[in-house]
Amino acid sequence: HLLGVNFSNMCHLGSRAFEEISGEVVQTTTWVTQKSKTSGYKSSFVRLVNFDSQISKEVAYLSKEAPIFYIPTKQFEDIPGEAFAYWLANPKVFKQGKLLEEVANPRQGLKTLDNDYFIHFWHEVRWDSLCFSAKNAEDAQHSKRKWFPINHGGEYRRYYGNNYTVVNWYNNGAEMKANAIRKYNSVTRTITNIPYYFREGITWSVICSQPSFRWYGQGFIFSNGGQCVVPDQPLNLKYLVGLLNSKVTGYLLNILSPTLGFESGYLKKIPIIEDNNSKTVVEEIAEKNITNSKTDWDSYEISWDFHRHPLLRPVTSLSVAYTAWQTECEQRFLQLKVNEEEINRIFIDIYGLQDELTPEVTDKDITVHRIYDTKDDVPESMQSSSYVRTKRDEVVSLLSYAVGCMFGRYSLDKPGLIFAGGNFDSVYWKYKGQAALDENDSPIEGGYAGISLAEYHYPKFHDTDDWETATWLSYEPDVDNVIPITDEEYLDDDIVSRLCAWLKAVYGADTLEENLDYIAKALGNKGSTSREIIRNYFLNDFFRDHCQTYSVTGSGKRPIYWLFDSGKQNGFKALVYLHRYTPDTIGNLRIDYLHKMQRVYESEINRMQDMMDHSENAREVATAGKRKDKLAKQLKECREYDEKISHLALSRIELDLDDGVKVNYRKLQTAQDGKFYEVLADSKNIMVKEKK
Secondary structure, three states, X not given: OHHXXXXXXXXXXXXXXXXXXXXXXXXXXXXXXXOOOOOOOEEEEEEOOOOOOHHHHHHHHHOOOOOEEEEEHHHHHHOHHHOXXXXXXXXXXXXXXXXXXXXXXXXXXXXXXXXXXXEEEHHHOOHHHEOOOOOOHHHHHHHOOOEEEEEOOOOOOOEOOOOOEEEEOHHHHHHHHHHHHHHHOOOOOOEOOHHHOOOOEEEEOOEOOOOOEEEEOOOOEEEOOOOEEOOOOOOOOHHHHHHHOOHHHHHXXXXXXXXXXXXXXXXXXXXXOOOOOOHHHHHHHHHHHHHHHHHHHOOOOOOOOOOOOOOOOOOOOHHHHHHHHHHHHHHHHHHHHHHHHHHHHHHHHHHOOOOOOOOOOXXXXXXXXXXXXXXXHOOHHHOOOOOEEEHHHHHHHHHHHHHHHHHOOOEOOEOOOOOOOOOHHHOOOOOOOOOOEOXXXXXXXXXXXXXXXXXXXXXXXXXXXXXXXXXXXXXXXXXXXXXXXXXXXXXXXXXXXXXXXXXXXHHOHHHHHHHHHHHHXXXXXXXXXXXXXXXXXXXXXXXXXXXXXXXXXXOEEOOXXXXXXXXXXXXXXXXXXXXXXXXXXXXXXXXXXXXXHHHHHHHHHHHHHHHHHHOOOHHHHHHHHHHHHHHHHHHHHHHHHXXXXXXXXXXXXXXXXXXXXXXXXXXXXXXXXXXEOOOEOOHHHHOOOOOO
């Protein structure tokens, strides 16, 4: 025990003490002790942690540039764990107020023992299998739902967010509990603090370089990677989340846990001083911060509370909509920064840490998005922030939303998620112009689109009693769940044509060309016209961006729009929405689209040959010959692709959304005979590894 000896001195080197070892993980210190104890002895501590190389540390030490602290080691007894926080001017701060564990105990959550099976992203499963409103275990059981929100850590983000994972807790976690018993003959060894599930609390990511705390409402379970502060008695958590996100807590945690892990055991020892003069002000500011952070989080489709894309505004120009959205984000960012600095000032004063801390927050530490026109416009203060977005990012997210409307996931006529699994025809009509039928399949007078009145699954998109007005859609989704992507304008229902129709519905026909130009310029892809640039984006980059949107660091890609891709020649590409997939989808795609593209290529090859045979223009003949060669390669690729697709089409493969994207991505490409046929893009990086 070092406090039982004379601790003569320490040279605190920190990270990068040796040129051979880079990074922040390896921390180094060196010290000298005497095997005796002298009362009142003051040890010396040289602090070199802020010098970033072996040489700079050596120079600072020898030149006495580094700060030196003379501290009696007895004062470390005031610090939980007797940490050697020699730089702390007022170690008595840990003796003030109550410890966090006395106010609202930080708690570890569950370990599933099989995250790939028990935890998914919310967008992978059926919407009607999710429950977000359970207040307690009884609510969860009575809901008969399978998937519930789980706090599972995530990136650095303060006040609200990182809500993208759900856990299989059907029948109060019966399957997970049975698995725990099989492995350890115990439930509570791995599934801890069950009585605190579904309560309001505060969560944080355990493994991180900088802690960040997020408030969450009722309905959540929590894991060991997203541990939580949950009070035993009703408590206004806004004061607490303000304190935990302040510089004061960061400062104290660096003393209690100088590593990259912030386990609940460390948080328990944080002193909580409730200042009655400041309590109401802090709660009000923290409430605003939560609101601002939630608004930012819900503005993107990764949120289950996403309502409508922020660039959909009552204007005809996408440029005007973008400027308004950029301004709104900037105002939110600046307000959050002011609020966080005010909370810092309040708690620095309460804890008496004016000599150690200042209230200022750097721009890169504000965790709501800030938008710049280009990457070159991003200032130095935001260079390492995860919350920088560009005009291209916003346009890409708009195109993603547009594709969502094409598939019927979203609608221009109703906010929020419209369809994510189930019976598509009970939400949208399938065949425009077809008479609506009653339960006997007899036409209903005045009905249309395969849908009858309310008692027969009436799809009400507008709040009116007039059924024709109520069911009117300003933009209708794709009928067969296949959207082709071609490298030239061959089809009248390809993705670019559908986008043009969507833009007309959103911003009007008069500004279509202006808005296409705006999108094309923001994307920056190759092409001589706006449509060609946009076509090249969908052909080459859309799926990559989609996978990036629907992914979380460390967990992999979970796309919901799957790209059927014949190969490098771009002979055939088409998107399919996972939640609308049926065993007939691949067969329909093959007959109605793949075979159609083969006929297109054959016709175009003949046309090029005819041009070569009859044209007297040498340049025209050369161009036709070059294009014919390209078309021939695409046709060959399609025929080879058709051989693979045919096996899968005949297998009429069933998918279960509860299995998640990784499992289903492999399942869809595995025929009845067990043979794997790669027909989907980026399979290696998306699907689950094959079991040996």
